Amino acid sequence: xxxxxxxxxxxxxxxxxxxxxxxxxxxxxxxxxxxxxxxxxxxxxxxxxxxxxxxxxxxxxxxxxxxxxxxxxxxxxxxxxxxxxxxxxxxxxxxxxxxxxxxxxxxxxxxxxxxxxxxxxxxxxxxxxxxxxxxxxxxxxxxxxxxxxxxxxxxxxxxxxxxxxxxxxxxxxxxxxxxxxxxxxxxxxxxxxxxxxxxxxxxxxxxxxxxxxxxxxxxxxxxxxxxxxxxxxxxxxxxxxxxxxxxxxxxxxxxxxxxxxxxxxxxxxxxxxxxxxxxxxxxxxxxxxxxxxxxxxxxxxx
Amino acid sequence: xxxxxxxxxxxxxxxxxxxxxxxxxxxxxxxxxxxxxxxxxxxxxxxxxxxxxxxxxxxxxxxxxxxxxxxxxxxxxxxxxxxxxxxxxxxxxxxxxxxxxxxxxxxxxxxxxxxxxxxxxxxxxxxxxxxxxxxxxxxxxxxxxxxxxxxxxxxxxxxxxxxxxxxxxxxxxxxxxxxxxxxxxxxxxxxxxxxxxxxxxxxxxxxxxxxxxxxxxxxxxxxxxxxxxxxxxxxxxxxxxxxxxxxxx
Numbered sequence: 001x002x003x004x005x006x007x008x009x010x011x012x013x014x015x016x017x018x019x020x021x022x023x024x025x026x027x028x029x030x031x032x033x034x035x036x037x038x039x040x041x042x043x044x045x046x047x048x049x050x051x052x053x054x055x056x057x058x059x060x061x062x063x064x065x066x067x068x069x070x071x072x073x074x075x076x077x078x079x080x081x082x083x084x085x086x087x088x089x090x091x092x093x094x095x096x097x098x099x100x101x102x103x104x105x106x107x108x109x110x111x112x113x114x115x116x117x118x119x120x121x122x123x124x125x126x127x128x129x130x131x132x133x134x135x136x137x138x139x140x141x142x143x144x145x146x147x148x149x150x151x152x153x154x155x156x157x158x159x160x161x162x163x164x165x166x167x168x169x170x171x172x173x174x175x176x177x178x179x180x181x182x183x184x185x186x187x188x189x190x191x192x193x194x195x196x197x198x199x200x201x202x203x204x205x206x207x208x209x210x211x212x213x214x215x216x217x218x219x220x221x222x223x224x225x226x227x228x229x230x231x232x233x234x235x236x237x238x239x240x241x242x243x244x245x246x247x248x249x250x251x252x253x254x255x256x257x258x259x260x261x262x263x264x265x266x267x268x269x270x271x272x273x274x275x276x277x278x279x280x281x282x283x284x285x286x287x288x289x290x291x292x293x294x295x296x297x298x299x300x301x302x
Numbered sequence: 303x304x305x306x307x308x309x310x311x312x313x314x315x316x317x318x319x320x321x322x323x324x325x326x327x328x329x330x331x332x333x334x335x336x337x338x339x340x341x342x343x344x345x346x347x348x349x350x351x352x353x354x355x356x357x358x359x360x361x362x363x364x365x366x367x368x369x370x371x372x373x374x375x376x377x378x379x380x381x382x383x384x385x386x387x388x389x390x391x392x393x394x395x396x397x398x399x400x401x402x403x404x405x406x407x408x409x410x411x412x413x414x415x416x417x418x419x420x421x422x423x424x425x426x427x428x429x430x431x432x433x434x435x436x437x438x439x440x441x442x443x444x445x446x447x448x449x450x451x452x453x454x455x456x457x458x459x460x461x462x463x464x465x466x467x468x469x470x471x472x473x474x475x476x477x478x479x480x481x482x483x484x485x486x487x488x489x490x491x492x493x494x495x496x497x498x499x500x501x502x503x504x505x506x507x508x509x510x511x512x513x514x515x516x517x518x519x520x521x522x523x524x525x526x527x528x529x530x531x532x533x534x535x536x537x538x539x540x541x542x543x544x545x546x547x548x549x550x551x
Contacts, residue, residue, distance in 0.1 A: 180398070180406040187395045194355065194389065195407040195453065196381035299397055299437075 003147045005266040011155055011224060012238075013262025014162035018217035019235055020242035020254035021169060022210030028186040028249030029206045030101065032109040036092065037214060037239065038232030039120040040085050044215025045222045045231065046128055048074070048081030049135065067153035069136040070223070078219055082212040089211035090204060092116055098203075117233065124229035132226040135219075158220050165216060166255050169209060173251055178205055186249050237278070238265070241285035247295030256296060260284070304332035307368060307492050308354075308385075308461050314362035315353035322361060323349040325516035329494075331461060336483065336493045338503040338524060341513035342537050347496040348390065350513060351465050354494075355387035356380050368460060382410050384460035390469050393450035396439035400430055400449055403438050407453045423452040426489075427482075444475035448482065455491065462486065464495040468502065480506050504528050512536050 019041060026034045055073040056062070062071040096116060100109045142150035173179035185192040185202050193199060214232075221231050242261050246253025265280045288295060308331040315324040323346045331337045341347045352358045354365055356377035365373045372383050380387065395403050404423055408416045424431040427448045433441060438449060447467060454462055467483065468476040476499065484506045487493055497503035504510060507524035514536050520527075527533050 177406070177409060180402055181409070183398055183402075184395050184406045187397055188392055190357065191389065191393060191395065193377040194357070194380070194387050196378055196409045196457070197406070198378050 002270065003149050005270045006263065007149055007151050007155065008269075009263030009266035010159060010259060011220075011262070012265055013259035014159060015217045015220050015224075015258075016235065016238045016242050016262055017255035017258025018162060018165065018213045018220070019232075019239040020246065020258050021166070021251055022214050023239050024243040024246065024248055024250065024254040025182070025206050025210050027243065029182055030097070030109075030203060032097075032101075032106045032113065033240065034210075035110065035113045035236065036117040036120060037210065038234070038236040039117050039124075040089055040211055040214035041218030041221065041232035041235060042124055042227075042229055043088055043120060043218075043232075044081050044085035044211070045218035045227050046124060047084040048077045048215065048219050049133065049222065049227055051077035051080045052135065064136075064138075067140075068157055069138050069140055069154050074135060074219075074223075078216065081219065082215045085215035085218075086208045086211035089207040089214075093203070093207055121229050121233055128229065130229055132228045134226055135222050154223055158223065161216070162220075165213065166251070169213070170251050172209075178202075182206065183249075237285070238262075238281040241281040241288075245284060245288045245295055247298030250295070250297035253295055253297030304334060306330050307333045308494060309366040309369075310354060310363070311366075312363035313350065313353060313360065313365065315349060315358045315360045317349075317358060319361070323358070323516055324353055326363065327513060327516060327518045328363075329511050329518060329521075331492060331494050332508075333492055334487070334490060335508045336487050336495070336506055336524075338500075338507035338510040339494070339496045339513055340500050340503065340510055340527075340533075343498075345513045346516035347513050348465055350516070351387075351463055351494070351496045352389075355385065355463060357387075381407070381457050381459070386454035386457060386459035386462050388450045388454045388462070388464045388467065390465040390467075394438040394441075394446050394453070397437055399435050400438055400441070401434045403449055404453055404456055407456055410457055419456050423456055426455075427452050442475075443471050444478050447471065447475070447479050451482065451486070455486065459491070461492045461494060464493065466496055466498060468497065468499045476502060501528065 019037065022040070023034065023037050026032065026037065052073050055077060059073070062073050064071045096112055097109055100112050140152040140154055142152045144150050173182060181192070181197045181202050182205065184195065184197055185199060189199070218232060238261050242257035243254050245260060246255070246257030261281050261284055264284060265277050268276050268280045310327065310329045312326045312328055313324050314322045314326055316322040327350055329337065329339065339347055339350065349358050353360050356375055360373055364371060367383055367385055370383065372380070372385065375383060395406065398406065401420065404420050405416065408419065411419060424434070429445055429448060430452060433445065438446065441449060467479050471479060480502050483493060483495070495503065504524045504527055510522060510524045510527050511518045512520040512533055519536055520532050522530060
């Protein structure tokens with residue numbers, strides 16, 4: 001068996017993990033499963049692509065950075081895309097989720113997110129057609145790193161970016177007052193208000209983190225695979241499986257869950273065939289719910 | 303009586319419009335006092351105190367804190383206004399460490415002041431120091447109550463408001479909690495508490511009110527209320543101590 005599946009799995013796992021952070025935060029703080037989270041990825045990816053095109057139209061062709069397939073325009077566009085995705089998430093919360101949340105029934109919000117997901121996806125198809133598109137059509141040469149494993153410069157850069165972002169979010173959650181407020185709100189919403197936490201501002205931060213990371217995950221998929229309106233929706237099941245496997249509310253859990261599912265998917269493709277890929281997250285999700293429903297990093301209270 | 307800190311006038315409050323649980327209750331709390339609100343089960347004591355803390359919608363009356371109208375203030379602004387509330391149950395963040403429980407409540411303090419106040423709380427509640435890295439859900443019942451009170455005190459509140467601090471505690475811890483409250487008052491903090499355990503609360507209180515059917519029906523000096531026949535009558539013919547054991551129906 002070739003060990004190449006490790007690199008493939010880690011990359012898929014990074015995309016799943018970055019998305020799962022948003023899913024797990026929304027679930028634990030806003031208390032609903034946001035089915036539109038995958039579509040934030042797709043919107044972030046398309047927004048970044050549009051920005052890259054706009055920069056290209058203004059500055060002409062820009063040389064890529066070192067061995068990478070992209071230059072500074074993509075990095076600038078990514079930051080703009082993250083801001084855009086964040087605004088999209090905040091807007092959706094303002095016009096849809098927050099109103100329904102105040103009625104206090106989680107299932108209504110979940111259904112609304114399902115509707116929002118379809119609407120967002122259809123808007124993308126309508127605007128950009130369903131034909132796949134790419135950040136770059138250049139083909140990168142994968143470098144051998146031993147044990148029969150090959151990796152491209154883009155892949156190395158994106159794995160590093162994931163590590164930096166995950167570490168940053170983890171520090172934010174555990175070392176800052178904002179992070180502690182988020183933990184507090186997820187553990188006891190009424191007490192959080194009593195100790196002076198402004199729920200509305202914590203909710204905003206939650207959407208900002210989730211939206212920004214969704215955009216990064218979407219752009220990663222765009223760089224390594226392709227950009228399609230369904231790209232985020234197809235990630236939904238693995239992301240939820242990762243969030244539940246890691247333990248709802250846990251940032252390290254969501255990322256580790258993502259990596260495990262990514263590796264399992266890549267391994268399954270090699271061992272039993274690509275047609276089983278999608279079944280892997282489903283099997284892992286079922287197994288976790290049967291064996292340890294609180295997940296790897298979940299804690300039973302009391 | 304000393305200068306008034308908390309002045310509640312004709313308070314009406316309830317979860318649903320048209321169904322008031324608190325029906326025109328008035329109390330005052332002077333600076334440095336411990337004021338106790340007693341009453342039989344279902345008298346609306348808990349709703350009354352939660353309404354003051356901004357957790358139950360207020361439909362009438364006013365709440366003044368140091369002369370400032372805080373009636374319509376949202377719950378999360380109460381600490382900034384100087385009112386710290388300790389709920390009866392679920393008054394800690396179970397999965398956060400003891401220290402993070404304290405720290406998360408310091409949002410209104412200056413950054414420099416936070417470590418200082420945390421150390422002061424450890425000095426006041428030495429039981430918590432050894433557990434500072436422990437998840438709060440692993441504390442004993444009495445320690446949880448201490449953490450909840452420390453968390454409320456850390457912001458220098460003008461008034462500390464407690465909902466049945468002895469509820470659910472074993473008798474040993476009940477006396478610990480009331481000794482703790484008496485100690486806090488000595489340090490100059492004003493306290494308003496609602497209690498079922500009338501005897502223990504009156505022992506440390508300065509003044510007390512009896513709340514019946516959402517209205518204040520009787521008021522007096524704490525030490526005298528214990529033998530006041532009116533109080534016994536308001537408790538449906540029982541002595542407050544019996545009602546305090548959950549006997550009032």
